[in-house]
Amino acid sequence: MMSSSWTASKADTLPCDAPGLSGRPNSRVIFMHTAYRRPRPTRPILFLAPAIAVLAVFFLGPILVNTVIAFTDMGATLQIDGFSLGNFQRIVQRDMRLPGILLTTLVYVASTLLLFNVTLGASLAVATSAVPERLGNLFRGLWLLPRMSPAVLYGILWIWIVDPTGAGLLNQVTGALGLPQMNLRNDHPLMLIVVINGVVGASFAMIILTSAIRSIPAHLADAARVDGASEWSVLRHVTLPALWAPVRFITMYQVLSLLTTYEYILIITGGGPVYDSTPYALYIYRRAFENGAYGYGAALALGLMVIGVVITLLQWRLTNMRDTFAAPKIEVL
Amino acid sequence: MILLRSFCLTVSTIAMTAAAAHAEDITIKLWTLADRSAPARVTNIEAAADLMNHQFEAAGSDTRVVIDANASTVQGWDDLALDTLKAFAVGMGPDISVLPHEWIGQFADAGYAMNMDAEIAAKPWVYGDILPNLWEAAKGSDGSIYGVPQDAEIRMFFYNKDMLREIGKDEAFIDGLPAAVEAGDFTLDDLTALAKEVVDDGAAEYGMLHRPNVGIDYLMVFQSFGVEFMDPDTGKLQLPKQEMRDALAWYQNAADQGVTPRDNTQMSWDTIKSNFKQENAFLFHQGVWAVAWQAGDDIANSWPTDGDGYFDKIGWIPAPAAHKGGAPVNLSHPLLYTVNPESDHAELAAELVALATLPYFNNQHAVSSYHTAISHAQEAMPAYRDNWALSAASKLMDRAKFVPNHTEFGSYNRILFNGLQAVETGAMTADEAIEFIADEIDLQMGDDVIIVDSLEG
Numbered sequence: 017m018m019s020s021s022w023t024a025s026k027a028d029t030l031p032c033d034a035p036g037l038s039g040r041p042n043s044r045v046i047f048m049h050t051a052y053r054r055p056r057p058t059r060p061i062l063f064l065a066p067a068i069a070v071l072a073v074f075f076l077g078p079i080l081v082n083t084v085i086a087f088t089d090m091g092a093t094l095q096i097d098g099f100s101l102g103n104f105q106r107i108v109q110r111d112m113r114l115p116g117i118l119l120t121t122l123v124y125v126a127s128t129l130l131l132f133n134v135t136l137g138a139s140l141a142v143a144t145s146a147v148p149e150r151l152g153n154l155f156r157g158l159w160l161l162p163r164m165s166p167a168v169l170y171g172i173l174w175i176w177i178v179d180p181t182g183a184g185l186l187n188q189v190t191g192a193l194g195l196p197q198m199n200l201r202n203d204h205p206l207m208l209i210v211v212i213n214g215v216v217g218a219s220f221a222m223i224i225l226t227s228a229i230r231s232i233p234a235h236l237a238d239a240a241r242v243d244g245a246s247e248w249s250v251l252r253h254v255t256l257p258a259l260w261a262p263v264r265f266i267t268m269y270q271v272l273s274l275l276t277t278y279e280y281i282l283i284i285t286g287g288g289p290v291y292d293s294t295p296y297a298l299y300i301y302r303r304a305f306e307n308g309a310y311g312y313g314a315a316l317a318l319g320l321m322v323i324g325v326v327i328t329l330l331q332w333r334l335t336n337m338r339d340t341f342a343a344p345k346i347e348v349l
Numbered sequence: 350m351i352l353l354r355s356f357c358l359t360v361s362t363i364a365m366t367a368a369a370a371h372a373e374d375i376t377i378k379l380w381t382l383a384d385r386s387a388p389a390r391v392t393n394i395e396a397a398a399d400l401m402n403h404q405f406e407a408a409g410s411d412t413r414v415v416i417d418a419n420a421s422t423v424q425g426w427d428d429l430a431l432d433t434l435k436a437f438a439v440g441m442g443p444d445i446s447v448l449p450h451e452w453i454g455q456f457a458d459a460g461y462a463m464n465m466d467a468e469i470a471a472k473p474w475v476y477g478d479i480l481p482n483l484w485e486a487a488k489g490s491d492g493s494i495y496g497v498p499q500d501a502e503i504r505m506f507f508y509n510k511d512m513l514r515e516i517g518k519d520e521a522f523i524d525g526l527p528a529a530v531e532a533g534d535f536t537l538d539d540l541t542a543l544a545k546e547v548v549d550d551g552a553a554e555y556g557m558l559h560r561p562n563v564g565i566d567y568l569m570v571f572q573s574f575g576v577e578f579m580d581p582d583t584g585k586l587q588l589p590k591q592e593m594r595d596a597l598a599w600y601q602n603a604a605d606q607g608v609t610p611r612d613n614t615q616m617s618w619d620t621i622k623s624n625f626k627q628e629n630a631f632l633f634h635q636g637v638w639a640v641a642w643q644a645g646d647d648i649a650n651s652w653p654t655d656g657d658g659y660f661d662k663i664g665w666i667p668a669p670a671a672h673k674g675g676a677p678v679n680l681s682h683p684l685l686y687t688v689n690p691e692s693d694h695a696e697l698a699a700e701l702v703a704l705a706t707l708p709y710f711n712n713q714h715a716v717s718s719y720h721t722a723i724s725h726a727q728e729a730m731p732a733y734r735d736n737w738a739l740s741a742a743s744k745l746m747d748r749a750k751f752v753p754n755h756t757e758f759g760s761y762n763r764i765l766f767n768g769l770q771a772v773e774t775g776a777m778t779a780d781e782a783i784e785f786i787a788d789e790i791d792l793q794m795g796d797d798v799i800i801v802d803s804l805e806g
Binding site for chain 2: 092093094095106110111112113180181199201202285286288289290291292305306307308309
């Protein structure tokens with residue numbers, strides 16, 4: 017209220033021929049004197065309406081539809097003959113593949129996250145921040161290329177890299193070193209999908225952590241050096257502690273991302289051999305779309321939603337995420 | 350002003366054109382799988398539409414039939430059938446679909462394929478001459494016919510005779526191989542041993558290659574081991590565990606012996622074809638249409654294009670018997686044109702299918718894509734008769750078997766393929782794989798499939 021009164025009074029006192037107001041110095045500028053209005057109560061619903069509409073159409077609607085389908089026997093013809101708990105019974109009691117799929121998912125998510133999305137991402141951030149800025153920017157830009165490329169292109173490149181014949185890039189390297197040819201898609205499919213997703217996933221942490229490193233006031237590192245700290249000590253005691261908060265966010269975000277995405281895996285291994293490289297999200301796809309078992313796929317998808325929510329809540333509690341989103345205690349001007 | 354006038358003129362022209370198009374054109378949607386070696390599945394329907402348009406024109410009618418063809422790039426016919434089912438379920442199904450015959454039961458039961466019995470009776474000038482066993486492949490579970498054969502083919506093992514010569518086999522052995530297979534003297538295990546000999550002697554890198562994805566070819570081997578996919582009494586699918594385990598063990602043995610590469614199911618089609626064409630593989634099992642690329646120029650390394658030259662280099666045999674004295678197996682996998690009974694232009698679509706099925710049109714497809722004839726008249730036509738590959742293939746059609754027209758066969762076959770992939774890659778033994786298959790079938794299809802220990806006794 018203070019500011020609107022101030023604005024009104026200042027506007028009233030502006031000279032009518034003030035340059036810059038109309039773009040023509042000699043033109044006559046007419047000010048409408050606006051009467052003081054009482055502030056109306058805010059209507060948050062109007063401001064939130066677009067976001068609510070998007071949420072309703074693209075998130076809540078599909079969740080609702082998926083939930084309904086999960087209780088049906090919807091098959092290849094999309095026809096529904098009845099509602100039952102049969103799909104959930106099948107998940108809990110009869111699906112002998114699920115324990116293996118869940119183990120694959122655990123190994124895939126944990127390995128990709130710890131080895132690549134956090135460790136490699138942080139290493140890249142530290143390394144590219146330590147080199148001259150232009151070189152660091154170039155390197156980060158190159159590492160981001162796979163993320164900016166279509167998934168199919170990235171997938172085809174990897175298929176060529178790990179081609180089991182002598183034409184594959186990997187086997188050209190092993191051949192030059194006198195090592196036997198490798199067939200990663202067949203012999204180590206889980207390791208392969210971890211590497212493939214990890215290389216792309218590391219770029220996310222690299223960007224965020226680079227930004228976090230740059231936001232550390234330089235005088236902290238300078239003070240440490242003046243006190244005789246080595247570069248390793250500066251990294252360990254100044255830089256790394258400042259990365260803890262973004263790492264917590266990256267972990268939470270990337271866990272959900274890894275749990276729900278499967279496009280590279282589908283393109284490169286198809287989830288095979290058999291189900292050897294099929295994490296839970298791809299399992300849903302294969303059950304629903306390879307066999308037309310849409311009802312069962314929807315029930316599995318509900319399970320994924322529950323898993324995602326439980327893991328997120330656990331992470332929120334265990335890593336004290338509330339602290340991350342708290343208001344800053346010190347205001348930096 | 351000029352801009353405004355141009356804009357108005359453009360809009361009026363488009364509006365007038367659209368109105369005119371709306372008044373005269375009947376669009377018929379046709380869905381098939383993209384197949385660069387068999388374009389006539391589409392062009393024959395387009396030619397039929399042209400013929401019809403000429404007749405409309407001659408009769409003074411301004412009606413015009415336009416074909417809106419969608420050649421899908423999904424991985425295989427099963428994926429196309431699933432996509433087509435989804436389209437029908439939301440009221441977007443095409444007027445004409447090309448389907449693998451085993452899906453006809455699913456489409457018929459769902460009301461997505463027109464009952465063609467009346468059509469067939471009314472049009473003897475085209476349907477009266479179709480090979481009788483092809484109609485069997487077009488029947489739904491109620492015994493009525495729901496599709497029209499679009500093409501036919503025969504599946505077999507191709508083998509490279511030059512490699513046998515290279516490892517010292519004489520011409521008598523090479524020439525006598527098909528007869529030994531026919532007599533049941535040369536078994537599937539003998540074939541594995543021969544392929545291993547070829548590999549061990551360095552004549553080929555791979556002893557045997559097969560398709561990398563779900564399909565029909567490998568089912569010949571299962572049938573050789575006595576697998577009957579459908580119980581004739583109940584009409585239900587069945588899983589005879591012993592016979593199927595034996596077939597899986599054969600594939601497992603081939604991989605263990607180094608005859609089949611462990612990653613066969615992860616190779617691309619191009620890699621597989623190239624390896625056979627460039628003579629890195631001794632055996633390849635697929636269908637007669639493979640002669641199109643074998644004798645063609647699209648893969649490097651030229652092979653003879655005349656019959657004598659080709660058969661001097663390459664031989665064909667059915668899947669040999671599993672046991673001495675048994676019968677070899679050939680499979681055929683016809684595709685069908687089906688008509689959407691709910692289409693506004695169902696009659697017109699059926700008429701187009703009838704015209705495209707005429708010997709003249711179907712022969713264009715058969716000869717250019719190396720598919721066998723669907724009618725007796727075609728077999729007598731010079732273009733077909735003079736085609737050495739098709740003439741030889743037609744002789745194999747008499748004893749050709751089909752896979753069952755069961756609504757769940759697509760899913761059943763996919764599970765079977767997973768088991769085959771498991772034994773070949775070494776992820777499972779044949780014993781483990783058969784339990785995996787039985788478990789998956791029970792999970793997905795429950796009581797729709799009868800699981801028995803063996804069909805014997």
